[in-house]
Amino acid sequence: MLSFLTPARRGSGLGMAMPALLLLLAFFVIPVAGLLSRSVTEPVTGLQNYETLLGSATYLRIFFNTFLVSGLVTLITALIAFPVAWALAIMPSRVAAVVFAIILLSMWTNLLARTYAWMVLLQQTGLVNRILMAIGIIDQPIQLTNNLIGVTIGMVYIMLPFMILPLYGVIKKIDPAILQAAALCGATKGQALRRVLLPLATPGIASGALMVFVMSLGYFVTPSLLGGTANMMLAELIVQQVQSLLNWGMGGAAAFILLVVTLALYALQLRLFEGKAR
Amino acid sequence: MLMNFDKLGAWRWILSGICALMALFLLLPILFIVALSFGNSRWLIFPPPGWTLKWYGELFADPRWLQAAFTSAKIAVIVMVLSVAIGLMASLALVRGRFRGREVLRGFFLTPMVLPVVIIAVALYAAFLRLGLNGTLVGFVIAHLIVALPFSIITISGALETFDPSIEDAAILCGASPWEARFRVTLPAISHGLFSAAIFSFLISWDEVVLAIFMASPTLQTLPVKVWTTLRQDLTPVIAAASTLLVLLTVVLMIAAALIRKGKSR
Known part of the structure; x- marks a missing residue:
């Protein structure tokens, strides 16, 4: 009863949100709106930038690369993350704490430092090539950087924690009694996995997958360092158009497409998972 | 089973x-x-033929690295302070405010986290070209603040939600002024949230690359920009030395964050 009578409460209305609101309006909403509007006004008013982007093989190839790499990264991280999150949920907590520390360390280590590590590891004379040759899988060094293989490996490395952590949260909440029940009813381990554990973990897999996919779509640093200019992805296209070619119309159009896809996938995620949580 | x-x-x-x-x-x-x-091979042969501190020597001998690190630290500290202050105010409004559209506002405050940072970078770059803010400290701070703020708001409002406002009321009933109650009761109670927000904001600014590439000028650049431009030329072991120092800093900050969490749970 008291809580809405005291002055302490009166001061924390909309006014307190003003600094953040004004900052975001001035330096986020208006600039982004400005960028998007240039896609239909430069060089002349019209949709020609979008026609060029969606109509030429060069640009379609970039969209294809972006979706291919993001899809592969999502698939690979999901395949690794499921057993890992499962193990983490049931392991002795001391061991799990060590694994968590490693996950967090990797997550918070400077992005450029991690990408640098992979640039060195994957180069022609790098450790990965030398190990593959030593165990006889390949005879000659294979090209692992400046192509989409390098980008995929580097991105899997960066995205893994973002898949493991949400999935762990979901699996940890599963009641062990449900799986015990499955065993009591005569389910083999394989059946219990396929028909009980996996379905129960699906919300976590789907939400992690959407997050990793969306983050990968707009990623710039790793693709540009490990992929090279011949294998561009969407974010690199935006930067190239704006920074090297000063073509703000095309850059804005590519940014708009990325924005729409990103927001659409987030909206999907909210609908799928917020609704269920309630 | x-x-x-x-x-x-x-x-x-x-x-x-x-x-x-x-x-x-x-x-x-x-x-x-x-x-x-620590390896002595310029060609990054592994395992290295011998050990050396030469790359650290090169790193510290080049004033541009030190200058970039100093600029990074300066920007990150300013961003940290502003992000916690503005984030705290916004969180108070979101958690305790009684106004329409609060949930919409919460969603809006988190959008910079959702949007690909490359879009924010290009958009801000265009806006700053007009305002003459590219290549300035203010430009860097604003850019990093935009992406740090959502994390700050999430962390601080999380802490505020677990704090019962009636404790603040109790302080007022006992004779504290509303501001006194806020500063001497509420703030200490959510201090773990404030510290976590500070560490997050600092690290986000300190490590941020994409925005920084656009904000940088030949005379003003952060450490990640220096690493980025060097990386595009060659894979010199000096970058390994710089990266190692960055990893060290991360470990220190992670331990600090873990200690804060531990202190809170006691």
Whole structure:
């Protein structure tokens, strides 16, 4: 009863949100709106930038690369993350704490430092090539950087924690009694996995997958360092158009497409998972 | 059965094996850079033929690296202070405010986290070209503040939600002024949230690359920009030395964050 009578409460209305609101309006909403509007006004008013982007093989190839790499990264991280999150949920907590520390360390280590590590590891004379040759899988060094293989490996490395952590949260909440029940009813381990554990973990897999996919779509640093200019992805296209070619119309159009896809996938995620949580 | 580690049988070893391999996959590249930074091979041969501190020498001998690190630290500290202050105010409004559209506002405050940072970078770059803010400290701070603020708001409002406002009322009933109650009761109670927000904001600014590439000028650049431009030329071990120092800083901050969490749970 008291809580809405005291002055302490009166001061924390909309006014307190003003600094953040004004900052975001001035330096986020208006600039982004400005960028998007240039896609239909430069060089002349019209949709020609979008026609060029969606109509030429060069640009379609970039969209294809972006979706291919993001899809592969999502698939690979999901395949690794499921057993890992499962193990983490049931392991002795001391061991799990060590694994968590490693996950967090990797997550918070400077992005450029991690990408640098992979640039060195994957180069022609790098450790990965030398190990593959030593165990006889390949005879000659294979090209692992400046192509989409390098980008995929580097991105899997960066995205893994973002898949493991949400999935762990979901699996940890599963009641062990449900799986015990499955065993009591005569389910083999394989059946219990396929028909009980996996379905129960699906919300976590789907939400992690959407997050990793969306983050990968707009990623710039790793693709540009490990992929090279011949294998561009969407974010690199935006930067190239704006920074090297000063073509703000095309850059804005590519940014708009990325924005729409990103927001659409987030909206999907909210609908799928917020609704269920309630 | 599947949720009981001891009853998994042979599956236990498969799961543990995958988990261990994944942990090595995440950990080894970081240890690899640390080892390279002490190796004497300019061509980054591994294992290195011998050990040296030469790359650290080169790093500290080049004033541009030190200057970039100093600029990074300066920007990150300003961003940290502003992000916690503005984030605290916004969180008070979101958690305790009584106004329409509060949930919409919460969603809006988090959008910079959702949007690809490259879009924000290009958009801000265009806006700053008009305002003459590219290549300035103010430009860097604004850019980093935009992406740090959502994390600050999430962390601080999380802490505020677990704090019962009636404790603040109790302080007022006992004779404290509303501001006194806020500063001497509420703030200390959510201090773990404020510290976490500060560490997050600092690290976000300190590590941020994409915005920084656009904001940088030849005379003003942050450490990640310096690493980025050097990386595009060659893979010199000096970067391994710089990276190792960055890893060290991360470990220190992570331990600090863990200690704060521990202090809170006591």
